[in-house]
Amino acid sequence: MGSAFEDLQRALKQLPGLGYRSAERLALHLLVERPERLSLLVDALRGAADAVRRCQVCGGLAEKEPTCAVCSDPRRDATVLCVVEQVLDQIALERSSAYSGLYHVLHGKLSPISGVGPENLNMAALFSRLARGEVRELVLALPNDVEGEATCHYITEQLEGDSITVSRIGFGLPSGGGVFYADPVTLKSALESRRSYS
């Protein structure tokens, strides 16, 4: 095994979710078992790198156009804005078909311990958008952890005195999940967000 194979394995191993063994397996798959997939993958990577950019409005993914498909869709409710940590969260919410407003992607969450401040996030653009006055409700779809809490707190603080309604998505037992399997934080949230049942 020489260097080009090891280079490929190393490049694959750096990707999230791929360990040493799976990177090795992938490299061999692309070189030995299905070499035709290698050029397909190269083309797809090149194509996506050329076409995909950051949406100038929300920070999500745009293709070719400067704004993304959601931001440029006139049917979306521009009075509701949902703040998410990352593009994956936006995709998950879109998949649920439960939301018809716009998004704002922070590309991270506040973390004083890791040195992540508002200036490291797509935060200034959020307040510029809100300052334009069209947004009535801000939905914070941020994670149920310390950093998510800190980010929600920071945003709410900045908006003090504004007439914008700020809400945070509900936390509790996931669909199909049993109480037995839930972690303590989830159970605490589930208890706190209990509703009268009739």
Place this chain on the structure above:
Amino acid sequence: MGSAFEDLQRALKQLPGLGYRSAERLALHLLVERPERLSLLVDALRGAADAVRRCQVCGGLAEKEPTCAVCSDPRRDATVLCVVEQVLDQIALERSSAYSGLYHVLHGKLSPISGVGPENLNMAALFSRLARGEVRELVLALPNDVEGEATCHYITEQLEGDSITVSRIGFGLPSGGGVFYADPVTLKSALESRRSYS
């Protein structure tokens, strides 16, 4: 989300071990979080596709040269030949540092049910190598399953009357594995290959 992103996701999803979600996560990682890794990956894929070829002797991976590093290493014992199903098996054996002979990669195993016959494998080259008379021992490092068994049986049959010693690697409990966790086939093999303990 337009087509270039989806094309990339589709290309990634075709790879072994990557499902829908992990392909999505990888695509976003390469486009949003660490775009500099995308071109590194493209370069590594291109480089490997150009450099890596099938070794003309053993069927393993060769880089630039027509024969691989193992086949062209004069320190390897050319009288012992180890037959493996795939390149990954060869890599695992090399990693163990327990083998100093040469290899022959079949790129599959016999499977009458799936219609895989000797002509679909790197089998003819194996017998050509053996016919040259240098190999004294053939080590069958093929899996402990029906197809592995069939492949071993076929190879042994072809060599009937030859003076080559044919062995098969041992089967049993893996290192660190408890009896409780072992599957029935492994336990059967482990019992059959028991050795006197003193």
